[in-house]
Amino acid sequence: MxxxxxxxxxxxxxxxxxxxxxxxxxxxxxxxxxxxxxxxxxxxxxxxxxxxxxxxxxxxxxxxxxxxxxxxxxxSALKMRLGVAIGALIAVVFCVLVSQTVFFVKIIKVEYVDDSAVKAAVMKSISLPALRNNIDLQSIRKNVLSLDGIAMCEAEIDGNNIVVRAIGASDGYDAPAQNDIVSQYDAIVTKVIAKKGTITKKPGDIVKKGDVLISGEIMSSDGAGVLEKVQPEGEVWGKIVYRANAAVPSTYVCKRRTGNVRRRFFVTYGNLRLHYDKPFDSCDVEIKSSAFGLILPLRYTCVTFYETAFEETETDTGGEAEELLSDIKQRASGRLLETKIMTENIGGGYTLLRVYAVYESKIS
Structure with a gap:
C-alpha cells in the first residue's frame, strides 16, 4: 500500500x-x-x-x-496502536538497561586464593547492581592485588557479570618476571635483535603466546646463577599463520537465455492491464509501450519473451577465497610471505574452504 x-x-x-x-x-x-x-x-x-x-x-x-x-x-491507526508502541518502547528501554547493568561477581582462581577475600576486595570498588560505565576495573585489580598471597589479577565485564581471575603466589607458583620481553603470538622466530638482556629463542624456534623471548636476567658464564637483572631491550620478528574458514555450496543454479525469442503486439486503452500467455515454460519478459492516440488514451505495446534455462554450475571457490584473504589482510600486519588455499567436500552439498596466510611481523 x-x-x-x-x-x-x-x-x-x-x-x-x-x-x-x-x-x-x-x-x-x-x-x-x-x-x-x-x-x-x-x-x-x-x-x-x-x-x-x-x-x-x-x-x-x-x-x-x-x-x-x-x-x-x-x-487513526497510529492512535489505536499507541499503547502497543509505548509498551514496546518501555520493553526496549528495559532490555537496554538490563544489558548495560552488572549484577554478579564471578571469581575464577588458581589455588591458594580465598574466594571471600577476593570478593570483599572487589566490593570495595563497586556496589551492585551497577552500570557498566560506572565500574572501574583498574580499581578492582588494585584492590585484589593488595591482598596477601595474590600474584596476578585480571578483571573484565562479561554480560551481567564481573569476572575476576586471581592467581595466588606460593612455593609452587613462579610469577613471570615483569621485565621480560614475551611473544604476543604463536609464531616461528625469524629474527632476533637484542640490545640488552639474554636471548632465549633463536631463529627457527616455535614459540607460543606468552613465551619469553628476551630475558632480563643476565646469567653467569656457567649458567649456574643470575649475575644481575636488567630491563631488556630489543625486537623479535617471526612468521605468523592467519587462518580463515568458510562453508560454501559446492554448486549453484544460474539462469541463462537460450536465444529463442517471441514477440507479441497489443493496442490497449489507458492503463488497462495486459493479459497474455507466455510461449515458454521459463522466460524473461520485456514490455515496451508508447502512446499514439490523439483523443483517446491508446497505447501500442510490444511484449518480448526471452526463453531461459537453468543450469547447475560448480561454485568458483577462487572468489570466495579472495574474500577470506581480504578479511585476513584487515586484521594482519607485517609482510605477506605466502598463501595457501585448501578445499574439502564435507557433504550435504557444501565444500569447506580453508585459507592460510603467512605474515612476517614483529611478535615482541
Whole structure:
C-alpha cells in the first residue's frame, strides 16, 4: 500500500464509460485490474476520492473501498496502536538497561586464593547492581592485588557479570618476571635483535603466546646463577599463520537465455492491464509501450519473451577465497610471505574452504 492512496473495487460492465468519466474529472487511475466480467479495480490518490465517489454515485455503480492509506487513516491507526508502541518502547528501554547493568561477581582462581577475600576486595570498588560505565576495573585489580598471597589479577565485564581471575603466589607458583620481553603470538622466530638482556629463542624456534623471548636476567658464564637483572631491550620478528574458514555450496543454479525469442503486439486503452500467455515454460519478459492516440488514451505495446534455462554450475571457490584473504589482510600486519588455499567436500552439498596466510611481523 502507498501512503495517500486508496484502492476501489467497482461492479460494472461498462468499464470504458467509467474510465472516461473519471479521466474527464481529472482522476488518475493506477494499477487498473479487471477481476471478472463485471469487476474492475484501480488505485487513486486519496485527494481524488470525493470526485470518484460522486461519479460512481451518479452512474449508480456499486463499489467498495479495499484499503485507504490516507494520512487521516494512518493517524487513526497510529492512535489505536499507541499503547502497543509505548509498551514496546518501555520493553526496549528495559532490555537496554538490563544489558548495560552488572549484577554478579564471578571469581575464577588458581589455588591458594580465598574466594571471600577476593570478593570483599572487589566490593570495595563497586556496589551492585551497577552500570557498566560506572565500574572501574583498574580499581578492582588494585584492590585484589593488595591482598596477601595474590600474584596476578585480571578483571573484565562479561554480560551481567564481573569476572575476576586471581592467581595466588606460593612455593609452587613462579610469577613471570615483569621485565621480560614475551611473544604476543604463536609464531616461528625469524629474527632476533637484542640490545640488552639474554636471548632465549633463536631463529627457527616455535614459540607460543606468552613465551619469553628476551630475558632480563643476565646469567653467569656457567649458567649456574643470575649475575644481575636488567630491563631488556630489543625486537623479535617471526612468521605468523592467519587462518580463515568458510562453508560454501559446492554448486549453484544460474539462469541463462537460450536465444529463442517471441514477440507479441497489443493496442490497449489507458492503463488497462495486459493479459497474455507466455510461449515458454521459463522466460524473461520485456514490455515496451508508447502512446499514439490523439483523443483517446491508446497505447501500442510490444511484449518480448526471452526463453531461459537453468543450469547447475560448480561454485568458483577462487572468489570466495579472495574474500577470506581480504578479511585476513584487515586484521594482519607485517609482510605477506605466502598463501595457501585448501578445499574439502564435507557433504550435504557444501565444500569447506580453508585459507592460510603467512605474515612476517614483529611478535615482541
Amino acid at each position: 502507498k501512503v495517500n492512496f486508496m484502492r476501489i473495487s467497482v461492479n460494472t460492465t461498462k468499464r470504458l464509460r467509467l474510465i472516461k468519466n473519471l479521466a474527464d474529472a481529472g482522476v488518475v487511475l493506477k494499477q487498473v485490474e479487471n477481476q471478472s466480467d463485471n469487476v474492475i479495480k484501480f488505485t487513486i490518490k486519496s485527494s481524488d476520492k470525493q470526485k470518484t465517489f460522486a461519479i460512481l454515485k451518479k452512474l449508480c455503480y456499486n463499489y467498495s473501498v479495499e484499503w485507504d492509506c490516507g494520512f487521516k487513516s494512518l493517524l
